[in-house]
Amino acid sequence: MSSFFLFVLVTLTALMVVYLYRVIRGPSVFDRVLGLNGISTKAIVLLVVIGTVFERVDMFVDISTGYALLNLVSALAVAKFLEERGAPQE
Amino acid sequence: MILELPLLVFLVMTAAGAILAKDLISAVFILGTYSFTLALVWALLGAVDVAFVEAVVGAGLATVFFLLTLSTASEKDTQIRRSAIPWTALIGLPIVAILLLYGAADLPAFGDPGSPASTHISPIYLEGSVAQTKTPNVVTAILMDYRSLDTLIETVVIFTAGIACALIYGKGSA
Numbered sequence: 001m002s003s004f005f006l007f008v009l010v011t012l013t014a015l016m017v018v019y020l021y022r023v024i025r026g027p028s029v030f031d032r033v034l035g036l037n038g039i040s041t042k043a044i045v046l047l048v049v050i051g052t053v054f055e056r057v058d059m060f061v062d063i064s065t066g067y068a069l070l071n072l073v074s075a076l077a078v079a080k081f082l083e084e085r086g087a088p089q090e
Numbered sequence: 091m092i093l094e095l096p097l098l099v100f101l102v103m104t105a106a107g108a109i110l111a112k113d114l115i116s117a118v119f120i121l122g123t124y125s126f127t128l129a130l131v132w133a134l135l136g137a138v139d140v141a142f143v144e145a146v147v148g149a150g151l152a153t154v155f156f157l158l159t160l161s162t163a164s165e166k167d168t169q170i171r172r173s174a175i176p177w178t179a180l181i182g183l184p185i186v187a188i189l190l191l192y193g194a195a196d197l198p199a200f201g202d203p204g205s206p207a208s209t210h211i212s213p214i215y216l217e218g219s220v221a222q223t224k225t226p227n228v229v230t231a232i233l234m235d236y237r238s239l240d241t242l243i244e245t246v247v248i249f250t251a252g253i254a255c256a257l258i259y260g261k262g263s264a
Binding site: 006009010013014016017020023024026029032033035036039040043046047050054056059060062063066067070071073074077078081084085 | 100123129136
């Protein structure tokens with residue numbers, strides 16, 4: 001069972017690389033925002049899986065919830081910023 | 091562990107991306123991914139509380155504060171005019187890196203029970219904290235009970251900094 005969770009961990013990390021490419025290369029700011037959101041959703045799932053591997057899910061669920069909440073706050077901040085400022089020209 | 095190497099590559103990639111980004115807004119987003127990855131590394135090492143702080147402060151609050159600062163800066167200030175890398179940095183930084191790696195080779199292995207950090211005072215905390223403080227989380231027990239005065243002063247410092255930021259950033263109509 002532990003090897004299954006390890007496989008899940010590695011697969012999720014490999015998925016994050018795809019998003020990371022969008023964040024670093026991404027031509028427009030919106031690509032970067034979406035990439036950041038995708039990475040953070042993967043990070044939330046990854047944290048819960050790490051908690052399952054360590055058999056301390058209760059503690060890791062707290063962190064991933066905090067992650068998710070702050071991700072919402074920062075997404076709102078980004079949206080407000082882009083609304084006030086407009087997307088920068090590339 | 092099999093996951094630590096990809097995460098390390100991730101960290102280096104995001105850090106380099108944040109430095110090499112063309113405008114500051116992109117750099118802020120890439121720095122957010124850096125903090126996410128760093129929080130995952132802390133969680134993997136078992137430092138759950140540090141991971142929580144990294145996620146809250148590094149990925150959440152810092153991004154918001156950076157964007158708040160950028161929203162008051164003018165358009166031309168968010169573009170980066172990059173000058174050539176000075177040769178002192180090209181020579182000096184690798185030397186510092188080699189020195190740090192040389193020093194790190196002397197550190198005890200991760201999780202070594204005979205290392206100085208885990209023989210000095212941490213056994214007392216680990217064995218006695220539940221009986222003495224009735225707190226299941228040993229980090230909370232140390233922060234809020236054994237070193238509560240430290241935590242109190244830290245809170246005062248951060249609160250003062252928050253008041254100062256609010257006074258500077260606010261409209262000043264008090």
